[in-house]
Amino acid sequence: MPTISEINARFLHYIQSLDQQGADKLISNCLKAGLPPEQIITKIIMPAIDAIAEKQKNREVVVAQIYVMAKIAENEINKVLVEMPIKPRTKGTVIIGTPMGDYHGLGKKLVATFLRLADYQVMDLGLSVNHFDFVNMAIAFNAKIICVSALLLHTALGITEIRKELDSRGYNHIKIVVGGALFNFNPKLSNKYGADAMAPNALDAVRVVRELAGDF
Ligand code: B12
The missing domain is CATH 1.10.1240.10 (Methionine synthase domain)
Incomplete structure (x- = not known):
């Protein structure tokens, strides 16, 4: 071997x-x-x-x-x-997607899988998601966390729109976690765009989501 x-x-x-x-x-x-x-x-x-x-x-x-x-x-x-174990989802719901205009999907897919393996119910909204859809789905499914996978600088403004929409509708307790090339190049951008945290890879994504959701 x-x-x-x-x-x-x-x-x-x-x-x-x-x-x-x-x-x-x-x-x-x-x-x-x-x-x-x-x-x-x-x-x-x-x-x-x-x-x-x-x-x-x-x-x-x-x-x-x-x-x-x-x-x-x-x-x-x-x-x-397909070979990864299917486990019961005993933790809360997490929403995930890429912002409007971003069609990079591999990182999102991995983060969604690792969160599922950590027992989260993951609603994957797919690619190029409108900020209203992120917020509507988070509210509808009582999610504590919205995960945004952002690889392009010009589309990451969608994250700021999600933050604004959450705040204006009185849901500022819903946290935003971001990741993707953009934030690996410059982690400080997560704050600038209104996210609560970033993680550089799928394993750390689970750790950060757990911390923010208060799940241990
Ligand atoms: C593959 C790729 C493509 C593929 C995407 C195919 C697909 N099905 O996804 C194609 C060819 C379609 C593409 C197109 C383009 N791309 Co492109 N692409 C890449 C490349 C080389 C790799 C991305 C990737 O899949 N990585 C593998 C995955 C597994 O890694 P990842 O996404 O980083 O995810 C990990 C972590 O970041 C983290 N993570 C990811 N998401 C999240 C979310 C959360 C919540 C958390 C916590 C963590 C997390 O965990 C993941 C797993 O460990 C990157 C270079 C790079 N350094 O990323 C450029 C890159 C992202 N692309 C870039 C560009 C510019 C483009 C294009 C505009 C065309 C072009 N001129 O190159 C178009 C735009 C298309 C669009 N509108 O979306 C630029 C973006 C620059 C910028 N600052 O905006 C990059 C950085 C290349 C570069 N150096 O210039 N691309």
Whole structure:
């Protein structure tokens, strides 16, 4: 059995070569070999996406390539997520989505899954969500937390709109937690946009949600 870093290098090679079949076979073999799904996501798939992000920063790949690479990564994430245990949701409801105009969905999907594994009922509103919908759903489902996954600077203003809408309707006890590339680049932005907290990854997202919801 190759080491995790060897598997990661191979996975990166497959997505860089836009080889869906190779990636598929590799991840299937990892699952068959009994590698824990969480480890496959955090140690094999996510580091590969980070490496691609680095290449994009250095302008070594173009958006069309990133699109296909992200699609391959997403297919493999979906395959691994199916293997994760289904647990009863004993904690409260959390609303999650991306702000209007933001179609980056991989981080949101992972955060939603990790919250579900931590027993939260997660209402995933999907991509490019209007701020009214975030607020209406939070109120309707008695959620204590709204999670916003924001990767684009110009669409993150949607978070400020959610804050304003909550405050103007007297729901300022509902907390906003944010994450995504934007806040990993500059964590202070979370405060600027009116969020209560940020987390840099899906595991920390669970910790922050627990703290804000008062669940231990
Ligand atoms: C893949 C990708 C795409 C794919 C998205 C495919 C998909 N299905 O999601 C495609 C090709 C479609 C795309 C398009 C664009 N993209 Co793009 N994209 C990326 C890239 C390379 C990776 C994002 C990703 O999926 N990462 C993997 C996931 C797992 O990580 P993550 O999202 O960060 O999530 C983790 C944490 O951040 C955290 N987290 C995430 N959400 C949340 C939420 C909460 C509540 C919490 C607590 C935590 C949390 O936990 C997650 C898991 O650990 C980033 C670079 C980067 N550094 O992020 C650029 C990036 C986000 N894109 C960028 C841009 C500009 C664009 C485009 C405008 C086109 C372009 N010129 O590149 C379009 C815009 C499309 C739109 N309107 O949404 C810029 C944004 C810059 C900015 N400041 O606004 C980035 C940063 C690249 C760059 N360096 O320039 N992109």
